[in-house]
Amino acid sequence: VSRWRRLWQRERLLDAELRDHVERLVVDYVRDGATEEEARRRARLEFGGIDAVKDQCRDVRRTRLVDGLAQDLRYGARVLRRTPGLTVFAIASLALGIGANSAIFSLVDHVLLQSLPVRDPGRLVLLDGGAWTNPVWEQIRDRQETFSVGALAWADARFDLSQGGQTELVEGVWASGGFFDVLGVGAGLGRTFTAGDDRRGGGPDGPVAVISHAFWQRRFGGDPRAIGGSIPINGVPFTIVGITPPSFLGLTPGRSFDVAVPLATEGLVSGRRSWLDARDASMLEIMARLGPGQTVDEATQSLRQAQAQIRAATLPHGWPARMLDRYLSGPMTLVPAPGGPTSFRTRYERPLWILMAVVTLVLLIACANVAHLLLARAAGRQRELTLRLARESPGSYWWKVRCWPAWARCSACASRSGPPA
Amino acid sequence: MPLPKSDLPQGTLDLLVLKVLALEPLHGYAIAQRLQQLSREVVRVTQGSLYPALHRLENRGLLTAEWKVSDTGREAKFYRLTRKGRTFMQEEVASWQRLTNAVGLILDAARGDAT
Numbered sequence: 001v002s003r004w005r006r007l008w009q010r011e012r013l014l015d016a017e018l019r020d021h022v023e024r025l026v027v028d029y030v031r032d033g034a035t036e037e038e039a040r041r042r043a044r045l046e047f048g049g050i051d052a053v054k055d056q057c058r059d060v061r062r063t064r065l066v067d068g069l070a071q072d073l074r075y076g077a078r079v080l081r082r083t084p085g086l087t088v089f090a091i092a093s094l095a096l097g098i099g100a101n102s103a104i105f106s107l108v109d110h111v112l113l114q115s116l117p118v119r120d121p122g123r124l125v126l127l128d129g130g131a132w133t134n135p136v137w138e139q140i141r142d143r144q145e146t147f148s149v150g151a152l153a154w155a156d157a158r159f160d161l162s163q164g165g166q167t168e169l170v171e172g173v174w175a176s177g178g179f180f181d182v183l184g185v186g187a188g189l190g191r192t193f194t195a196g197d198d199r200r201g202g203g204p205d206g207p208v209a210v211i212s213h214a215f216w217q218r219r220f221g222g223d224p225r226a227i228g229g230s231i232p233i234n235g236v237p238f239t240i241v242g243i244t245p246p247s248f249l250g251l252t253p254g255r256s257f258d259v260a261v262p263l264a265t266e267g268l269v270s271g272r273r274s275w276l277d278a279r280d281a282s283m284l285e286i287m288a289r290l291g292p293g294q295t296v297d298e299a300t301q302s303l304r305q306a307q308a309q310i311r312a313a314t315l316p317h318g319w320p321a322r323m324l325d326r327y328l329s330g331p332m333t334l335v336p337a338p339g340g341p342t343s344f345r346t347r348y349e350r351p352l353w354i355l356m357a358v359v360t361l362v363l364l365i366a367c368a369n370v371a372h373l374l375l376a377r378a379a380g381r382q383r384e385l386t387l388r389l390a391r392e393s394p395g396s397y398w399w400k401v402r403c404w405p406a407w408a409r410c411s412a413c414a415s416r417s418g419p420p421a
Numbered sequence: 422m423p424l425p426k427s428d429l430p431q432g433t434l435d436l437l438v439l440k441v442l443a444l445e446p447l448h449g450y451a452i453a454q455r456l457q458q459l460s461r462e463v464v465r466v467t468q469g470s471l472y473p474a475l476h477r478l479e480n481r482g483l484l485t486a487e488w489k490v491s492d493t494g495r496e497a498k499f500y501r502l503t504r505k506g507r508t509f510m511q512e513e514v515a516s517w518q519r520l521t522n523a524v525g526l527i528l529d530a531a532r533g534d535a536t
Contacts, residue, residue: 013488017449017498021468024493047468056473060480174446 014054022047082185086377090370097363106357114340117247119184123290125299126337129330131155131282134263134275135314140286140303141176143310147302147334148288150182156252156281159259170215170258172233173250174266174283180210180244181249182289189215190227190242197241198262200276206267209238213246215258216228233261234269249353251285279316287337307332434466434474436517439483439502439510446501449475450490475500483509 001208022043029039047053080087097209116124127140137153144151152175157171186192192210197203211219218307230237250257263284267274275281290299300408304401311328319327441447441455453471456464478484483506491497502510 013498016496018468019471020448020495020497021450021472023495027493029454053472057476058468060473060476 014057018047018050018053022050032340058380086373090373093369097359097366100359102180104352104356108356111348112352116251117185117245117249119198120289121337124298124337125288125290127241127286127288128333128335132284132286133279133314133316134283134284135277135279136310137176137284137286138305139310139313141178143306144178144288147299148294150178150290151286151288152176152179153263153286154251154260155180155263155285155286156250156255156257156278159261160235161231161233161259162235163232163332163374169372171250171255173257173260175260176263177287185244185248185417186240188245189216190225190240192242193260193262199263200264200267202265202268205264207236207238207242207261207268208241209233210239210242210244210260212249212257212259214246214256216243231259234263236269238265240331248321251287260411273315276370279314281318288334296334296336300332303332303334357397433469435478436510436513437464438471438474438478439506440514442484442500442502443507445508446487446499448497448499450497452500463504478506482506 018263020298025043025046026036026039030041032038032040062069073150118124132153134153140151141153154173154175157172159170161168161170175193177193177195180186180192181194187210190210193208197205197208202208211226211296216222220229227242228242230238232238238259238275244260251261261269264276267276275283288299290296308328310332315324315327349378427452437454437456441452448456449468449472452475453466453468456466459533475484477504479486479500483503484500486498486500488496489499
C-alpha cells in the first residue's frame with residue numbers, strides 16, 4: 001500500500017512541477033504585454049504536450065527498474081542453466097513439497113473445514129449415537145414436525161450397476177424422501193425425489209434415482225437425455241429423474257456419491273436380505289433441520305418427549321432383558337452438524353491434522369535442503385560473487401547482498417532443528 | 422533579431438544544467454531561463470528535454486530536490502547539486518575542455534594549411 005502511495009505522491013509532485021513551469025511562462029508573457037488568455041495559449045504551445053513530458057520523466061525511473069530486474073532474471077536463468085542437476089533437484093524437491101501440501105490441505109479443507117454446500121448448514125442437527133435402525137427412523141419420520149421443520153436419514157452403500165457381464169460398482173446412497181428438500185439441495189437438472197417416491201416398491205414413477213453431477217459427466221458424458229433413462233441397481237431398473245448441482249457431493253465428508261435412491265426401495269434391491277424391517281441393523285444416520293429460532297436443546301427436549309414411544313415401538317427381537325433396559329433408557333440427543341456427521345470428523349480429525357503437519361515439515365525440509373545446496377554453491381562461488389558485487393548496479397547489489405545472508409540464516413536455523421531427510 | 426539556435430551535442434545538456442546549479446539552487450523554469458541568458462539566447466532548451474534530464478540527474482544522485490516557496494508565493498521544486506554531482510561536473514568540465522581544445526587545435530591547424 002505504501003508503495004502505491006509513494007507512486008501516487010510522485011505523480012502529484014511531477015504534475016505540480018510541470019504546472020508551475022507553465023504558470024511562470026504565462027506570467028512572463030503577461031508581463032511582456034500579452035493578455036491572460038493569449039499568454040496561456042502561447043505557454044501551452046511552447047510547453048508542448050504536458051503528458052508527453054510527464055511520460056518521459058516517468059521513463060527515467062521505469063527503464064532503470066525494468067532493466068535491473070531483467071538483468072537479474074537473465075543472470076538467474078544463466079546460473080540455473082549452468083547447473084542442470086542442481087536445478088532439477090531443487091525444483092523437484094520444492095514441487096514435491098508444495099504438491100503434497102496442497103493435496104493434503106484440500107482433503108483437510110473438505111473434511112474438516114468446509115460446511116456442507118446446502119442451505120443454511122448451521123441449522124442442521126444430527127441424532128447423536130452413531131447409526132440407527134430403519135424402524136427407529138420410520139418412528140422419527142412420522143414425528144418429525146414435533147421437534148424440527150424436517151428430518152432426513154441416509155445410509156451409504158455400494159451399488160452394483162453391472163449390466164451384461166460388465167461389473168460396475170458405484171458409491172450409492174439410500175436416502176429418505178425428504179433428503180434433498182430438508183437439505184435445501186435443488187436439482188441441477190430434472191427433479192430430486194420426494195416423500196412421494198419414498199414408498200416400498202417405488203412411488204408413482206416406480207423406482208427412481210438421482211445421480212450426482214460427476215457421475216453424470218463420467219457415465220453419460222453430460223448428456224441431458226440421461227434423465228428418463230434407466231440404470232440397473234443390482235439388476236433392478238431405476239429411472240433417473242434428476243441430477244444434483246456440481247457442488248453437492250453427499251453428506252459424508254470425504255466421500256462423494258454417484259447414485260442416490262429412495263430409502264424404501266432398499267427392499268426392492270436387497271430382497272430377502274433387506275434391513276428395512278430389521279430392528280437390530282443400525283444402518284442410518286439421521287439429521288434434522290431446526291425451526292426458526294429453535295435451539296438444539298429445545299429440539300432435543302421435544303424429541304425426548306416422544307422417545308419412550310419410539311423406543312418401545314422398535315424393541316429389537318430376541319435381545320436379553322438387560323440390554324433391552326439399556327435400549328429403552330438411552331436418551332436421544334441432537335447435536336449441531338453443520339459439516340455433516342460428526343462421527344466421521346472425530347474419527348479422522350487427529351490423523352488428518354497430523355498428516356498436515358507432516359507434509360508441512362516435508363516442505364520445510366525440502367526448503368532447507370535447497371538452501372543447503374545453494375549455500376554450498378555460494379561458498380564455491382565466493383570469488384565470482386565478490387567480483388560481481390563490486391561492479392554491478394546498486395539494484396542487483398541490494399538483492400544479492402540482502403538475499404544471500406537470508407538464505408544462509410534460513411538454512412542455519414533448519415540445520416539446527418534437525419538433520420534434513 | 423534572434424540569432425539562429427544551435428542544437429546541443431548529446432550529453433551536453435546534463436553538463437550545462439549541473440554547471441548552472443553549481444552557483445545556486447534553482448527550479449526548472451529558472452534553469453531554462455538561466456541557460457538562455459548565459460548563452461546569450463543561443464541555447465534554448467525545450468521542456469521536453471529539460472525535465473527528463475533533471476529527473477535523470479536526480480535519479481542518479483547528482484541532484485537533490487526540495488520543495489520551497491518561491492518568489493511567486495507558490496511552492497516550487499528547487500534542484501541543488503549534490504557533492505557527487507559537483508565531482509561529476511568538474512570531471513565533465515575538464516573532459517569537455519580537453520575535447521574542445523583538441524578540436525580547436527585541429528581546426529586551427531587545418532586553417533593554417535588552407536591559407
